[in-house]
Amino acid sequence: MSQRTPLHDVHVALGAKMVPFAGFEMPVQYPAGITAEHKSVRENVGLFDVSHMGEFMIRGPQAIDFANYVTTNDVAALAVGQAQYSTILNQGGTIVDDCLVYRFPDHLMMVVNASNKDKDLAHISAYMGRFDCSIEDVSDRIALLALQGPRAQEVMARFTDVNLDDIAYYHFQVATVAGVPGVILSRTGYTGEDGFELYFDASRAVEMWNALMSEGSVTPAGLGARDTLRLEMGMALYGNDIDDGTTPYEAGLGWLVKLKKGDFVGKEALERQKAAGIPRKLIGFTMPDRAFPRHGYPVSYNGAASGEVRSGTMSPTLGIAIGTAYLPLAAAKEGTEFEVEIRGKRLPAVVQKMPFYKNASHR
Amino acid sequence: MANVPGDLLYTAEHEYIRDRGDGIVEVGITDYAQGELGDVVYLELPKVGTSFARHDVFGTIEAVKAVSELFAPLAGEVTEVNTRLDGEPAIVNSDPFGEGWMIRLKVKDPDELATLLKPDAYSAQIG
Numbered sequence: 001m002s003q004r005t006p007l008h009d010v011h012v013a014l015g016a017k018m019v020p021f022a023g024f025e026m027p028v029q030y031p032a033g034i035t036a037e038h039k040s041v042r043e044n045v046g047l048f049d050v051s052h053m054g055e056f057m058i059r060g061p062q063a064i065d066f067a068n069y070v071t072t073n074d075v076a077a078l079a080v081g082q083a084q085y086s087t088i089l090n091q092g093g094t095i096v097d098d099c100l101v102y103r104f105p106d107h108l109m110m111v112v113n114a115s116n117k118d119k120d121l122a123h124i125s126a127y128m129g130r131f132d133c134s135i136e137d138v139s140d141r142i143a144l145l146a147l148q149g150p151r152a153q154e155v156m157a158r159f160t161d162v163n164l165d166d167i168a169y170y171h172f173q174v175a176t177v178a179g180v181p182g183v184i185l186s187r188t189g190y191t192g193e194d195g196f197e198l199y200f201d202a203s204r205a206v207e208m209w210n211a212l213m214s215e216g217s218v219t220p221a222g223l224g225a226r227d228t229l230r231l232e233m234g235m236a237l238y239g240n241d242i243d244d245g246t247t248p249y250e251a252g253l254g255w256l257v258k259l260k261k262g263d264f265v266g267k268e269a270l271e272r273q274k275a276a277g278i279p280r281k282l283i284g285f286t287m288p289d290r291a292f293p294r295h296g297y298p299v300s301y302n303g304a305a306s307g308e309v310r311s312g313t314m315s316p317t318l319g320i321a322i323g324t325a326y327l328p329l330a331a332a333k334e335g336t337e338f339e340v341e342i343r344g345k346r347l348p349a350v351v352q353k354m355p356f357y358k359n360a361s362h363r
Numbered sequence: 364m365a366n367v368p369g370d371l372l373y374t375a376e377h378e379y380i381r382d383r384g385d386g387i388v389e390v391g392i393t394d395y396a397q398g399e400l401g402d403v404v405y406l407e408l409p410k411v412g413t414s415f416a417r418h419d420v421f422g423t424i425e426a427v428k429a430v431s432e433l434f435a436p437l438a439g440e441v442t443e444v445n446t447r448l449d450g451e452p453a454i455v456n457s458d459p460f461g462e463g464w465m466i467r468l469k470v471k472d473p474d475e476l477a478t479l480l481k482p483d484a485y486s487a488q489i490g
Contacts, residue, residue, distance in 0.1 A: 017401075028428070029401060033401060033402045033427075033456070034401055034402050034427045034428070035402045035427065036402075224401070224427060224428060228427065290405060292404060292405070292425040292430060294430065313427065314404045314405075314425070314427070316427075343423070
């Protein structure tokens with residue numbers, strides 16, 4: 001039985017196509033379609049319901065030490081009011097999930113992928129014994145909306161008294177938005193555009209959605225556009241680009257690993273991999289021919305199989321085929337040519353630096 | 364609700380067949396199919412003169428969400444291809460039964476027409 005977000009009926013009334021995703025019924029697109037929704041976010045502003053995401057509250061005197069032990073980035077380096085992107089590893093150094101960690105005056109919030117939420121909670125809870133802290137899964141009580149696009153701040157300013165210029169990228173404030181108190185107003189997102197993610201009381205979700213939509217020029221956007229937007233930016237998607245068979249170093253997420261911060265789960269394995277040499281790297285690619293690379297299509301380099309396309313689409317903004325794949329380290333540099341097999345035909349692909357889209361408005 | 368014109372024939376694979384009465388049929392995908400596929404990005408269509416047996420794959424349709432194969436609803440030879448779809452694939456979404464037609468086929472066995480789905484049978488299928 002799949003779960004519904006508090007906005008399920010709102011999406012259905014808007015004519016959204018609902019699909020099963022991570023145990024939820026989620027809007028993959030509205031009647032405007034993925035391409036139009038994508039364009040609205042790049043050029044104007046779009047609103048996403050991502051309430052399926054998981055949120056854990058970590059409290060107690062050793063909350064920071066605990067979070068530091070189960071994630072790779074340095075939680076102690078976070079200022080109050082700041083958030084960071086990070087990964088959760090297993091002892092083998094491969095990725096259990098990617099996540100955001102928010103630092104509040106007296107606690108932390110960890111935001112994880114819906115599809116991994118229960119796995120993550122079991123995994124990190126196993127390390128709690130040695131830390132004086134508690135963890136609570138509050139996912140069902142929190143709605144999450146993402147307002148994304150170059151006009152996001154202009155729209156948001158109509159619904160809050162907060163001086164939004166005070167909230168820098170990857171920072172947040174707790175504020176009243178559209179009359180809803182206690183909203184975590186975070187300048188983050190998964191589109192590359194400027195924008196905000198709002199975490200708040202799930203019982204106020206419809207009220208908040210309707211308020212933001214009342215602005216008139218805000219386009220509801222679904223998971224389909226979310227995926228094409230994030231891929232144009234080269235942002236990783238768990239289950240595609242990263243999974244429990246990949247390490248952060250292989251995935252180009254070495255910047256999330258702080259080996260000097262002290263011990264953490266997966267550290268030894270990462271140190272071993274670093275010493276031995278990273279065998280392969282996640283690369284971005286484009287295809288010169290008309291083609292639509294999709295997740296799972298076979299990849300070959302120098303005639304030898306090299307895994308599969310991890311993410312792929314026809315970039316709505318650039319009008320060309322873009323994707324990601326893992327290549328042997330020596331091949332993982334801009335300009336390397338390899339092949340993607342599409343329905344029995346091997347077509348040329350070229351390694352290109354990510355992001356594919358270079359004019360995004362995030363700051 | 365998806366539009367199902369009463370003057371066309373259909374397949375269970377969501378193609379429509381417009382019988383022009385001159386031994387040539389026009390083939391495209393239905394309004395329901397384009398709605399399910401979402402934004403069409405491009406199509407691979409056969410060359411004029413290619414012959415197909417019934418149920419052969421005659422092309423592919425790449426949409427943002429998924430790729431689908433196109434099946435020949437009848438045995439026949441391609442007499443015309445809608446080349447406009449090359450540059451304007453979105454017409455399949457906006458006007459599937461009109462400007463969004465894909466190929467014209469010279470029917471090999473006119474008796475096969477009687478085995479295609481009538482509009483009410485197709486409507487019942489997409490419910």
